[in-house]
Amino acid sequence: MKKIGLLVLGLLGLYYTQITLAFDDINNHRYQTPIEQLKQQGILQGYPDNTFRPDQSITRAELTKVILSAANLEPLHEEESCFKDINPGQRFFDIICTAKGLGIIQGYPNNTFQPEKTITLVEALKIAILGFKMNVPENGSPLWYAKYLDFAHQHHIFSKFERFPEQNMTRGMMAHLAANLIQLQTGTTPKSSQSKGCQSPQPSLTPDTVTVRGQQRHFITKLGTKYQQTQPAKLIFGFHGRTSDHQSVASYYDLDQEEGNAIFIYPLGLPEEGPQRNRRDPGDKTKALRDYELFDAIKELISEQYCIDPDQIYVAGHSLGGRFTSMLNCARGKEIRGVGIVGGSPMPFPICNGPSAAIIFHNPADKLASFAGGEQIRNAIIKQNQCGPKTEHYQNNANMECIQYTECLPGAPVVFCKYFGETSQGHMRPSQASSMMQKFRTEL
Numbered sequence: 001m002k003k004i005g006l007l008v009l010g011l012l013g014l015y016y017t018q019i020t021l022a023f024d025d026i027n028n029h030r031y032q033t034p035i036e037q038l039k040q041q042g043i044l045q046g047y048p049d050n051t052f053r054p055d056q057s058i059t060r061a062e063l064t065k066v067i068l069s070a071a072n073l074e075p076l077h078e079e080e081s082c083f084k085d086i087n088p089g090q091r092f093f094d095i096i097c098t099a100k101g102l103g104i105i106q107g108y109p110n111n112t113f114q115p116e117k118t119i120t121l122v123e124a125l126k127i128a129i130l131g132f133k134m135n136v137p138e139n140g141s142p143l144w145y146a147k148y149l150d151f152a153h154q155h156h157i158f159s160k161f162e163r164f165p166e167q168n169m170t171r172g173m174m175a176h177l178a179a180n181l182i183q184l185q186t187g188t189t190p191k192s193s194q195s196k197g198c199q200s201p202q203p204s205l206t207p208d209t210v211t212v213r214g215q216q217r218h219f220i221t222k223l224g225t226k227y228q229q230t231q232p233a234k235l236i237f238g239f240h241g242r243t244s245d246h247q248s249v250a251s252y253y254d255l256d257q258e259e260g261n262a263i264f265i266y267p268l269g270l271p272e273e274g275p276q277r278n279r280r281d282p283g284d285k286t287k288a289l290r291d292y293e294l295f296d297a298i299k300e301l302i303s304e305q306y307c308i309d310p311d312q313i314y315v316a317g318h319s320l321g322g323r324f325t326s327m328l329n330c331a332r333g334k335e336i337r338g339v340g341i342v343g344g345s346p347m348p349f350p351i352c353n354g355p356s357a358a359i360i361f362h363n364p365a366d367k368l369a370s371f372a373g374g375e376q377i378r379n380a381i382i383k384q385n386q387c388g389p390k391t392e393h394y395q396n397n398a399n400m401e402c403i404q405y406t407e408c409l410p411g412a413p414v415v416f417c418k419y420f421g422e423t424s425q426g427h428m429r430p431s432q433a434s435s436m437m438q439k440f441r442t443e444l
Contacts, residue, residue, distance in 0.1 A: 023052040031172035034179035043069050044175060054172030061092040061115030063124050063174055064099050067131040070178040071185070073102065083113040104130045124169040124177065125152055132181045146410055152177075155184060156193050159311050161411050162334040163354055164386075193311055194232040195303035202229040203305050210297040213281075217294055218272065220250045221302070224262035232309035234262040234441075235302060237295065239328075240269065241319030242276050254434040255316060263306055267294055269320075279324040287350035291324060292331055299335070316340040316437055318429045319369065323347060326377045329356050330384060338444060340437035342429050345373040352384040355412035359440040361400070361433055363419050365426035378416045385412040396439070398432035411444060 023039070023046050026032045031054055038044040043066065046052045058066075068075065075094040081087055082097035092115055099105045100113075104127055107113040119127075122145035129136055129148055139147045145165055153160040157180045158173075169177075183189070206221040227233055240249040246266040250256075256264045269277030269291070279291040295315075302308060313336055317325035322344025329339045334354030342361045358381045362374030388407030394415045396402055402417040419430045 023050060025051040026054055026172075029054050029172060031176045035172060035175045037179050038070070038175050043178065052171065054175070055170050057118040057168040058124075058171050058174050059116050060105075060113065060119045060123070061096060063119050063169060064105060064127060065092060065095050066174055066178055067104070067128050068095055068099060070182055071131045071133075073098070073131065076101070083107050083111055085112040085114065099127075099131070102131075118168045120165065121158070121163055121167045121169050121173070122148060122165040124174065125149065125158075128177050128181055132185055134181070134184065141410065143410065149410060155180065155189075157181075159193065161311055161337055161355070165409065193309060195306070195308035195310060197303055197305050198230065198232060198307035200229075200305065207301055207305060210294070210301055212293045212297050213290060215270075217270075217297075218246070218268045219298055220246050220264075220266040222250065222256050222264040222266075223306075224256060224260070224264070226261050227263060227306075228261060229307050231261050232307050232312070234260070234312040234314060235265065235299065235308050236262055237265045237267065237298075237313075237315045239267060239279070239291075239315065239317035239321035239324050240277070241317075241321045242278065244319075245269075245272075245277065249318075249321070252429070253316065253318070255437075257434060257438065263302060263308070265298055265302065267291070267298060277320075279320065285350075286327065286348050287331060289324075289327065289331075292328060295328060295332065310335075312337055314338050314340070314437075314441060316342075316434075317344065318342040318433075319344070319427065322377075323369075326380070329358065329381065333384065338441060340433065340440070341377060342433050343369045343374070343427050344377050345369040346376040346380065349380050355385045355409045356381075357412050357414070357440070357444050358385070359415040359417065359437060361417045361419055361430060361436075363426040363428075363430075365420070367425040368427040374416075378414065382408075382414055385409050385414055387412075387414055396432075396436055398430065398436060400430070400432075400436075413444075415440060 026035050035052055075098040078094050078097040082100045086093055086096050096113055125148040129151060136147050136151045139150050149160040152158040209216050209218055236255055238249050238253045238255050240246055246268040250266040269279055280289040284290055315325050315328060315336055322341040325339050325341050326344050327347060329336055330352040331350040333352050333356050336356045338357035340359050343366055360378050362371055364371045382405055385408040387405040390407045391403040391405050394402035394404040400417040400419045402415055405414040408414060
């Protein structure tokens with residue numbers, strides 16, 4: 001019997017297109033390379049208009065078909081139904097029943113498979129990993145999917161910090177997953193998580209400008225004392241408040257006391273001259289603040305010139321910087337590993353696109369940013385990280401009252417600290433905030 005990818009002309013419910021043609025909609029896409037690789041192997045084909053639609057969600061049946069094909073598992077001709085919603089002669093019948101017979105899929109408790117339902121990231125990981133017969137060790141987590149996320153993370157397929165587990169699997173993600181599992185099956189290790197700069201010589205001068213919306217923006221770059229161009233480093237941003245600037249926070253934030261391999265970035269808000277600065281243009285929507293683009297531009301530049309670990313990007317901010325950090329944490333959740341927020345005040349949050357660990361500090365006596373506002377930020381991040389109600393005392397040497405929410409998504413704890421006795425109307429950044437942020441980062 002021919003391999004499944006050649007037996008059926010339309011993979012994923014698609015139709016045959018010539019393998020020699022490139023898809024028209026994947027140029028510069030994040031998953032362009034694995035899509036083209038699987039197409040050349042006869043595993044993937046596209047729509048009649050020569051598109052692949054990489055960002056479109058994939059169904060349970062479609063993903064099962066791809067995994068059997070990629071794992072070189074031939075479908076058996078089945079006579080009897082294996083699920084009550086799958087009948088002989090139905091599209092994907094042999095594929096689904098073969099996968100069930102091999103223990104790759106289970107279906108729902110009511111004996112249905114729901115083949116046309118979109119599939120989540122963690123469901124897809126389980127099916128794919130079982131289909132390739134990968135050895136997945138237990139990790140002690142009560143979450144059924146945690147060991148599959150760990151496997152994908154440890155083998156540099158998907159970062160477990162980047163996405164929500166219930167996020168829909170897309171066609172592009174599916175191609176990336178299948179291509180990496182083929183590599184593992186053939187003894188090739190997928191590429192490690194590091195930026196382009198790891199393959200380049202270290203710049204002689206540290207960068208300090210980028211262009212955002214046609215305007216030159218300034219920032220300070222500091223290299224940690226243990227930075228090495230050949231070793232992926234943490235990238236740590238520090239955002240200043242309304243009445244300070246990047247030079248002052250580069251001095252008093254003390255972020256660069258971080259031990260180990262790290263790079264520190266201090267962006268300057270606008271207007272650059274004058275007593276006050278902000279992080280948005282008039283009319284900016286919460287999902288598209290101007291300085292989200294500043295963060296993106298700096299991160300891209302530093303990642304191209306220096307050796308960065310994309311799973312180790314952190315952000316800290318105080319006052320308006322804390323307010324902006326809380327919003328950036330949500331808008332860029334799948335890129336940010338963790339945040340430290342001091343004396344922030346809430347704004348309407350954008351739609352969060354991934355979980356991020358967070359440590360939040362607020363003085364109950366703060367007269368400039370209300371304590372209730374700090375609690376609102378905490379509650380928003382608890383929701384973002386899908387934390388349960390269980391908490392425990394968070395140990396610290398700063399005489400702060402800190403609690404940690406322990407039932408959050410893997411790798412996304414939330415710590416909330418009350419601090420006391422600071423001056424400047426209770427809004428002063430506590431002197432030990434940076435050391436506690438560093439402690440928090442090392443525990444992740």
